[in-house]
Amino acid sequence: MSDEIPDDFEIPDDLSSLLEGGAEEPSVALVLTPVAQAAPLAATCVIAKVEADVVLSEVGAIAVLREPGTSRGSAATVSQLLRQVPIVLLERREGQITASRWVGGAQQGDNLPPGLVLSDAPAVLEDLLLGSVEVGTLDGVVSTVGLSRWKALRMITGAGKPKK
Numbered sequence: 001m002s003d004e005i006p007d008d009f010e011i012p013d014d015l016s017s018l019l020e021g022g023a024e025e026p027s028v029a030l031v032l033t034p035v036a037q038a039a040p041l042a043a044t045c046v047i048a049k050v051e052a053d054v055v056l057s058e059v060g061a062i063a064v065l066r067e068p069g070t071s072r073g074s075a076a077t078v079s080q081l082l083r084q085v086p087i088v089l090l091e092r093r094e095g096q097i098t099a100s101r102w103v104g105g106a107q108q109g110d111n112l113p114p115g116l117v118l119s120d121a122p123a124v125l126e127d128l129l130l131g132s133v134e135v136g137t138l139d140g141v142v143s144t145v146g147l148s149r150w151k152a153l154r155m156i157t158g159a160g161k162p163k164k
Contacts, residue, residue: 076107
């Protein structure tokens with residue numbers, strides 16, 4: 001083993017990118033909500049113009065964003081539509097996970113400790129985040145693909161009505 005530094009080794013001027021996970025786009029982005037059903041969250045995503053596949057978990061509906069690179073804008077628009085309901089955006093970038101809390105269209109405070117967010121999370125959340133399961137293989141997934149705004153509005157207005 002040699003102690004010499006390779007000729008092409010460079011030390012960046014700004015080391016903060018090493019701590020923040022770099023500037024690369026996330027490979028996976030999930031929006032965690034306390035919404036009790038998958039369909040109303042999928043409808044909300046359609047109205048927000050966010051492409052996602054929504055699955056229900058024990059803690060609420062989870063939107064798996066189809067375009068993870070738009071995660072911050074997607075979290076902002078979804079949280080704006082859900083008004084005062086707090087949501088959590090989880091992003092995975094090359095093995096690093098970040099978590100942020102959003103309310104009313106804005107991020108609230110600094111990032112959350114991802115370990116704390118995942119500590120009591122359902123297994124499906126961790127499986128989706130780590131990519132060990134494809135969202136399309138899960139039961140009860142509601143996709144925004146092909147869902148019109150009119151249908152989305154009907155899904156939202158009908159979500160609270162009791163079945164006859």
